[in-house]
Amino acid sequence: MVTAVVLGVFTCLTGCAAAEQTNRPQTQPTPPTAPAEPSSQRASAFTMRLLEDLEAAGEKHKTIRANVTYKVENPTLGDSEQREGWVAFSRSTKTKPAKFRVHFDTLSHPRGPKKRARIDWAFDGTWLTHAVHKTRQMTRYQIAAKGQKIEPLRVGKGPFPIPFGQKRDYILKHFEAVGRDAAKGEPAGTVYLNLTTRPRFRKDLGFVWLGMWVDAATHLPVRTISHDRSKNITTVNFKDVRSNEKLKDALFEMPRPLGWTVTVKPLDK
Numbered sequence: 001m002v003t004a005v006v007l008g009v010f011t012c013l014t015g016c017a018a019a020e021q022t023n024r025p026q027t028q029p030t031p032p033t034a035p036a037e038p039s040s041q042r043a044s045a046f047t048m049r050l051l052e053d054l055e056a057a058g059e060k061h062k063t064i065r066a067n068v069t070y071k072v073e074n075p076t077l078g079d080s081e082q083r084e085g086w087v088a089f090s091r092s093t094k095t096k097p098a099k100f101r102v103h104f105d106t107l108s109h110p111r112g113p114k115k116r117a118r119i120d121w122a123f124d125g126t127w128l129t130h131a132v133h134k135t136r137q138m139t140r141y142q143i144a145a146k147g148q149k150i151e152p153l154r155v156g157k158g159p160f161p162i163p164f165g166q167k168r169d170y171i172l173k174h175f176e177a178v179g180r181d182a183a184k185g186e187p188a189g190t191v192y193l194n195l196t197t198r199p200r201f202r203k204d205l206g207f208v209w210l211g212m213w214v215d216a217a218t219h220l221p222v223r224t225i226s227h228d229r230s231k232n233i234t235t236v237n238f239k240d241v242r243s244n245e246k247l248k249d250a251l252f253e254m255p256r257p258l259g260w261t262v263t264v265k266p267l268d269k
Helices: 003-012 013-021 043-058 166-172
Strands: 065-075 080-091 100-106 113-125 126-131 137-142 175-181 188-195 209-217 219-227 232-245 263-266
Touching: 043 166, 043 175, 043 188, 043 209, 166 175
Parallel strands: 137 263
Antiparallel strands: 065 080, 065 232, 080 100, 100 113, 113 126, 126 137, 175 188, 188 209, 209 219, 219 232
């Protein structure tokens, strides 16, 4: 139930933006071609090392903060939009749950001007808060019981496919994984991992396939491109990635502003 709520909530990242602007310009984006689904069920030695490095990064990098661009293309409608902002993540410890914050400042379309469009997502370990500043509306979803720890950014179930501390066995169970060195024209100093969702999990996870470029030294994300069941293509670029900074708990909390409409949705028991 928890993972279903998280996935459903973040589906609104695109839908909420669409509702903000009804007279958007149309364009015909050229989507990347989906990679062929790997035929082998067994990952190569290169891929296994990469997955192990990603898992180890979860222990090494206790916090992450980065600037982010989030672009969604809809080839069917010939439309696209891009948001810019920042993301912060704090992994779980023995005493604290995992937390994250996603903040967008701007929204733009291919032939339109960049506009201020502030949106926040904040998860404090128990409550996921979605705040749309333009309409002064806030929704709080309880997605974890008191004292329960969840993994809010697990690949396929969070707002972004962030390869931070992902468990190797989880990846191998849910995806066909193929790794390689970055090719010419791809982000420098990275390695590439392609994940194709195994058919039996496609109804539960947020994408059909995903490509991610990971810094070869830090094993932190640089870029991801994913293709969901609706054929939307989402590209996320991370810049100025910083790790192990001290992040205050207040960063992951969204107090109720005066004059806002607040909807509270407790955990469905």
